[in-house]
Amino acid sequence: MAEDEIEYEGLSSDAGLAVNMAAGALAGITEHAVMFPVDSIKTRMQVFATNQAAVYSGVGNAFARISSTEGMRALWRGVNSVILGAGPAHAVHFGTYEAVKELTGGNRGGNQFMSTSIAGAAATIASDALMNPFDVVKQRMQLHDSEFRSVFKCASTVYKNEGLAAFYISYPTTLTMTVPFTAAQFSVYEYVKRLLNPTNSYSPVTHMVAGGIAGGVAAGLTTPLDVAKTLLQTKGTSTEKDILSARGMIDALRIIYARDGFKGFWRGLTPRVLTFMPSNALCWLSYEFFKAAIRE
Known part of the structure; x- marks a missing residue:
């Protein structure tokens, strides 16, 4: 191997906590910032709006109407909250993931599904505790006719x-959603990565493909809980009694079903998958790149 080539093989097991956390922080900021406009559309499509101006028939319809009536900047409203929270949250996320995966034997040969699932679940419990308030602020700012332009305000x-x-x-609700989301994401990612790249050599294409597939699968499976989470995080902006009185996930799920039946649980599915496939591909590509670059 040439001297200037990245010594990639084995990085996951010995890169060190600081490297994993730094790479995770940079990857998280990159991922969320790039895909933020699609995430804004997803949030709006999931909210039960009484104002017809805030009801959208699809991703294209939402993009066209928001950009033409409110301007393109509206699609980026709240991105500062994500940037402030995503760096620390993803640092904790990836640091915890790599530490727990190493502790539970996930870096041994073969597909260690149990280890990667446990590591993914532990990572999301830790990172969501930090990220949840920033996510609430982000969604309040993303709403149609939001009064807020400042994260602090x-x-x-x-x-x-x-x-x-x-x-x-x-x-x-976030944990109920993200624990299976992360477990599925990391398990699918590790499986596809090993399938496409059994030598574990540095392969950006592999990281992108594996990350994209993992993100799409996990996002699709957990969309119903994401709809419930959005209802709870934005309920303070509603004028409807049942939404205002929602106390948790069960209430949110009941309201969604009462208003829209089973199809209500899949509100925003398309923009959610469209967000997570490329963003997850970018996240893993960035994470593996930054980890290798920082090590180097």
């Missing part, structure tokens, strides 16, 4: 009107 107003609980009312 949004956070302080939510705290003043609804208390600290508003930032964590969706946390149990």
Whole structure:
């Protein structure tokens, strides 16, 4: 191997916690910032809006109407909250993932499904505790006719009107969603990566393909819980009694079914998958690249 070639093989097992956390932080910021406009459309499509101006028939319809009536900048409203939270949250996420995977034997040869699932679940429990308040602020800012243009103003107003609980009312639902999401994502990623790249050599194409497939599968499977999470995180902006009185995931799921039947659980499926496939591909590509680059 040439001296200037990256010594990639085995990085996952010995890169070190600081390297994994730094790479995870950079990957998280990159992922969320690039795909933020599609995420904004997903949020709007999931909300039960009474104003017909905020009801969209699809991703293309939403993009055209938002950009023409509110301007392209509206699709980026709330991105500062994601950037502030995504770096630390993804640092914790990937640091925890690599540490737990090593501890449970996930770096041994073969497909270690149990290890990667446990590591993925542990990672998301830790990172979501940090990210949840930032996600609440982000979604409040993404809504149609949102009054907020500042992360600090949004956070302080939510705290003043609804208390600290508003930032964590969706946390149990978030965990219920993201634990299986992350377990599925990491398991599929590791499986596809090993399938396409059995030598574990540095392969950006492999990381992109494996990451994209993993993100799409995990996003599709967990969409119903994401709809419930959005309802809980934005309920303070609603004027409808049943939504305002929702106390948790069960209430949210009941409201969704009562209003829209089973199809209500799949609101925003297309933009969610469209967000996670490329963003997850970019996230894993960035993570593996930054990890290798920082090591080098």
